[in-house]
Amino acid sequence: MASPLIEIRNLSVVFDTPAGTLHAVNDLSYSVMPGETLGIVGESGSGKSVHVMAMLGLLSSPAARIVSGEVLFRGHDLLRLPERALRDIRGRDIGMVFQDPMSSLNPVLTIGRQIREVLQRHTGMNRPQASARAAELLELVGIPDPAGRLSHYPHEFSGGMRQRVMIAIGLACNPALLIADEATTALDVTMQAQVIDLIRDIRQRLGTTVIWITHDMGVVAELADTIQVMYAGRIMERGPISPVFHDPRSAYTWGLLRCMPGGAPGNGTQRLYQIPGSPPNMVHPPPGDPFAPRNRFATERCHRQVPPLRQVPGGAPGHMVAAWYDLPEILATHPELH
Amino acid sequence: MSVPVPVEATAPLVEVRDLVRRYTKGWLGGRGVTALNGVSLCVNRGETMGLVGESGSGKSTTGRVLLGLERADEGTVFFDGTQISGLSDRDMKPWRRRMQAIFQDPYGALNPRRQVGSFIAEPLLVQGICRNRPEMDDRVATLLRQVGLDPSFMRRYPHEFSGGQRQRLCIARALALGPEFIVADEPITALDVSIQAQIVNLFQDLRQKMGLSYLFISHDLSMIRYLCHRVAVMLRGRIVELAPTEEIFSDPRHPYTRSLLSAIPIPDPDRPHVRPVRFNADANVPDRLAEMVEVTAGHFVLEH
Numbered sequence: 339m340a341s342p343l344i345e346i347r348n349l350s351v352v353f354d355t356p357a358g359t360l361h362a363v364n365d366l367s368y369s370v371m372p373g374e375t376l377g378i379v380g381e382s383g384s385g386k387s388v389h390v391m392a393m394l395g396l397l398s399s400p401a402a403r404i405v406s407g408e409v410l411f412r413g414h415d416l417l418r419l420p421e422r423a424l425r426d427i428r429g430r431d432i433g434m435v436f437q438d439p440m441s442s443l444n445p446v447l448t449i450g451r452q453i454r455e456v457l458q459r460h461t462g463m464n465r466p467q468a469s470a471r472a473a474e475l476l477e478l479v480g481i482p483d484p485a486g487r488l489s490h491y492p493h494e495f496s497g498g499m500r501q502r503v504m505i506a507i508g509l510a511c512n513p514a515l516l517i518a519d520e521a522t523t524a525l526d527v528t529m530q531a532q533v534i535d536l537i538r539d540i541r542q543r544l545g546t547t548v549i550w551i552t553h554d555m556g557v558v559a560e561l562a563d564t565i566q567v568m569y570a571g572r573i574m575e576r577g578p579i580s581p582v583f584h585d586p587r588s589a590y591t592w593g594l595l596r597c598m599p600g601g602a603p604g605n606g607t608q609r610l611y612q613i614p615g616s617p618p619n620m621v622h623p624p625p626g627d628p629f630a631p632r633n634r635f636a637t638e639r640c641h642r643q644v645p646p647l648r649q650v651p652g653g654a655p656g657h658m659v660a661a662w663y664d665l666p667e668i669l670a671t672h673p674e675l676h
Numbered sequence: 677m678s679v680p681v682p683v684e685a686t687a688p689l690v691e692v693r694d695l696v697r698r699y700t701k702g703w704l705g706g707r708g709v710t711a712l713n714g715v716s717l718c719v720n721r722g723e724t725m726g727l728v729g730e731s732g733s734g735k736s737t738t739g740r741v742l743l744g745l746e747r748a749d750e751g752t753v754f755f756d757g758t759q760i761s762g763l764s765d766r767d768m769k770p771w772r773r774r775m776q777a778i779f780q781d782p783y784g785a786l787n788p789r790r791q792v793g794s795f796i797a798e799p800l801l802v803q804g805i806c807r808n809r810p811e812m813d814d815r816v817a818t819l820l821r822q823v824g825l826d827p828s829f830m831r832r833y834p835h836e837f838s839g840g841q842r843q844r845l846c847i848a849r850a851l852a853l854g855p856e857f858i859v860a861d862e863p864i865t866a867l868d869v870s871i872q873a874q875i876v877n878l879f880q881d882l883r884q885k886m887g888l889s890y891l892f893i894s895h896d897l898s899m900i901r902y903l904c905h906r907v908a909v910m911l912r913g914r915i916v917e918l919a920p921t922e923e924i925f926s927d928p929r930h931p932y933t934r935s936l937l938s939a940i941p942i943p944d945p946d947r948p949h950v951r952p953v954r955f956n957a958d959a960n961v962p963d964r965l966a967e968m969v970e971v972t973a974g975h976f977v978l979e980h
Contacts, residue, residue: 349950381868382839497731526730527895531939538949554867554940556898560949579945597873598943599902609880610873612904616838617868 342369342410343515343547344393347533349407351400351571353383354400358621362388364571366407367647370564372514373654375548377562379555383617385571386551387519393417394432394517395424411515430460433508435501437473437520442504443473443492449476449503450488456510475506479536498529505533512544519551555598559583564656567591570618570628573647577657585666587650587659589636590629592669627662635668687757688718689889690742690775690857695751695953697737697913711737712748713913713964719857723888726900726921728936729910730957735893738910739859742891743775744768755857759948761804773803777848780862787836787957792845793830796820799852819848825879847878851886861893864923874905897940901925906974914962919975931955 342370350364363385370376375655380386391397392407393416411432416424428434436442453472457463469488476484479502492500501521508516518537522530527567540546550561557580558565566576567588575588595613602637615632618624618676624631630640639662647660661666669675681859683791684910692878697712711734719725727735740746744760754759779785786795793816806812817827834842841861850858860879864872876899882888894900900907901921908918909932917930928934935955960980968976 381870397889405885511859527897527939527941528935528952528955530941532954534941536953554941555869555943559947560941560944562945565692583943583945594869595943597870599898612873612877613870614874616871617842 340371343372343374345369345410346389346393347408347410349389349392349409351388351397351402352405353402355621361620361623362402362571363392365621366571368566368573368576369426370515370547370549372547373545374542374564375550375562376564376566377558378549378551378566378568379558380551380568381553381617383570383620384568386568389571390517390519390549390551394428394434395419395421397456405449414662425465426460427595429456429513430511431514433511433516433520435508435516435518437523443461443500445492449495453488453503453507453510456507460511464605471510472506474511476503478509478540479503479506480532481506498525498532498593501525501529501533502536505536509540509546513546515547515549517549517551520553521550522557523552523554530557537561553640555594556557567594570620572628572644573658573660574629575657575661576647577650578654581654581657585653585657587657587665588629588661589633589663589665592665612669625661635663635665637663677801688754689721689756690736690891691718691754692716692742693752693754695738695741695746695748695753697741697746699733710913712741712751713752715910715913715915715961716968717908717915717918719889721856721889722883722887723906724879724892724904726904726907727893727910728893728895728897728900728907731895733910734913737862737863737911738891739777739891743777743859744771745777760905769803772855773781774797774855775859776853776855777864778843778846778850778860780865781867782846783834784840785846786842788834790833791831792834792837795834796830796845796849796852799849804855805853815852816848819851822851822882823848823876826874838871839867840874843867843875843919844878847875847882851882854886854887857889857891859891859893862895863892865896865900872899881904883931897936910935912957912961914964914966914978915968915979916962916974916978917976923972923975927972927975929971929975930980932960948951954968 347367349363353360353362366389376385392404404417407417450469450472453475454468457468457471472488473484476487477517481499481502495503522533532561541548552558555641562579565579565582567574567590569590575582575591586595593613597613599610613632617630626642627640627645630636645662647658650657650659683930693716695715697714699709699711715738729735741748745957748761752759755771795818796819797812800806800815802813807817816830819831820827825844867875892904902922907921907924908915911932917933924933926974932955935953938953962978966979968978
């Protein structure tokens with residue numbers, strides 16, 4: 339069995355806020371195999387973005403504190419590397435694409451210069467080499483007239499094109515791992531579809547490992563091999579994409595899948611399934627299963643004790659769930675929910 | 677499949693004809709933009725009309741012009757059979773009670789220093805509807821109940837509410853004057869997935885209970901399909917296709933509509949990946965003079 343490209347062990351992150359200590363990431367452990375695309379799904383406050391920022395050393399201290407954990411990438415613990423060594427890895431071995439391309443790009447530098455900077459910093463290319471590679475990258479992400487576009491400034495690109503530039507920068511040094519956080523959320527659906535298509539192509543051609551963070555189950559279904567559903571800084575469910583979609587074992591995953599319109603006509607009369615309530619305040623997290631207060635199927639134990647993430651008995655290999663209840667058993671007694 | 681016919685299809689509640697809206701260049705120079713280039717559509721009583729299109733296609737501008745928040749350079753707006761475009765602010769005031777707006781960002785709409793009760797009551801004050809404090813509190817309590825919030829919340833401040841609750845507060849305020857028509861501009865876009873269904877259901881309930889009509893502006897095509905009776909697709913300031921919702925999804929005629937539909941991410945991991953249909957909007961800006969052709973009953977497509 340191959341070893342994982344990246345492995346997160348027992349990561350916990352807290353924020354010190356005026357209201358108290360906010361528990362953003364709680365004892366999070368998972369790994370990603372080389373060539374795998376992991377789709378992480380969660381809503382605001384799920385810890386999906388914070389844990390990635392923590393992994394990459396991008397959280398601003400002192401407000402945020404990594405309380406415990408290890409992030410093993412190619413034998414190094416990223417959390418214990420000196421800043422300089424971490425900077426070498428970020429951008430070179432791990433590419434990153436965030437949601438808002440306008441705040442990630444420098445408005446007064448040309449696109450060409452910003453891509454070259456990454457290349458020259460990490461690969462030791464000289465300027466002409468870096469320019470040639472930059473044009474190649476813009477072509478790879480489907481920007482017309484790539485060589486000509488290098489001398490343009492960010493404002494001369496549309497939102498979708500800027501996001502492509504960000505992806506080009508993320509991919510500049512052929513990273514082994516690409517981490518994208520809501521990278522298509524601000525884009526129009528047509529542009530989003532093109533970016534998804536592009537990621538599929540690149541992955542196939544270069545074997546890039548991808549962590550794709552999103553709130554959109556549709557996007558995950560289009561891209562991911564493995565899905566990981568997060569809530570309140572924990573993994574609620576995780577596994578190969580198809581079993582998780584067709585046979586969800588966490589009431590939260592089940593609810594997320596049910597509350598989408600799912601491409602069926604509603605005729606303006608039907609109601610969507612709705613998950614009651616809202617995500618917990620993580621300054622005062624619930625003592626047990628964090629989803630229990632919103633879970634109509636919660637048992638007494640759910641309210642009391644945090645369930646561990648375990649292999650689903652008889653489920654697909656790698657299909658894991660953190661739940662005290664047996665969802666299929668419960669659903670079998672609720673025919674009205676089918 | 678039969679298309680649900682909205683209550684009484686006599687005269688549309690809202691109708692716009694041939695709207696044109698140009699933004700001239702500012703003091704920094706730059707090009708002027710034609711946001712609306714001949715937009716015509718109507719919304720019937722009890723109907724939810726969806727408006728989709730890429731950012732910058734003129735969806736929001738259409739909504740704003742329709743509500744009289746912005747003036748059209750050309751074209752007319754009718755409400756309940758009366759022309760309201762060109763009215764002075766004073767003459768417009770009685771009409772404003774009958775139409776309201778709900779926007780994407782419930783955070784920006786609320787004043788952090790004021791109790792939410794006074795935010796909801798503001799339209800009642802402006803229109804001089806409530807005479808005294810107890811009457812006002814009564815009205816606000818009713819409104820809060822209508823949107824599924826506890827009446828005691830009226831004394832709280834915005835920061836005590838979650839995103840979904842804040843959008844409910846905005847809806848309560850929009851309902852304060854008993855409107856007949858609401859423009860909802862991306863009302864669920866900023867909300868978490870698990871909260872979106874709650875708000876969409878609330879829209880449905882209110883439409884059924886109060887006979888509201890909506891113009892629902894969104895880029896989420898699955899939600900549009902779920903919620904709307906008819907859909908208009910906008911491209912660069914023009915409507916290129918307008919039809920009963922299922923017609924649009926089962927038989928899209930305009931190449932832009934086809935491209936848009938092919939781009940919807942489908943939450944089914946076993947479906948083979950389909951490459952999106954490309955459409956070059958820059959090379960296919962709809963002509964101002966192109967006409968809408970009725971291909972089947974109620975299904976209109978712009979000549980292309």
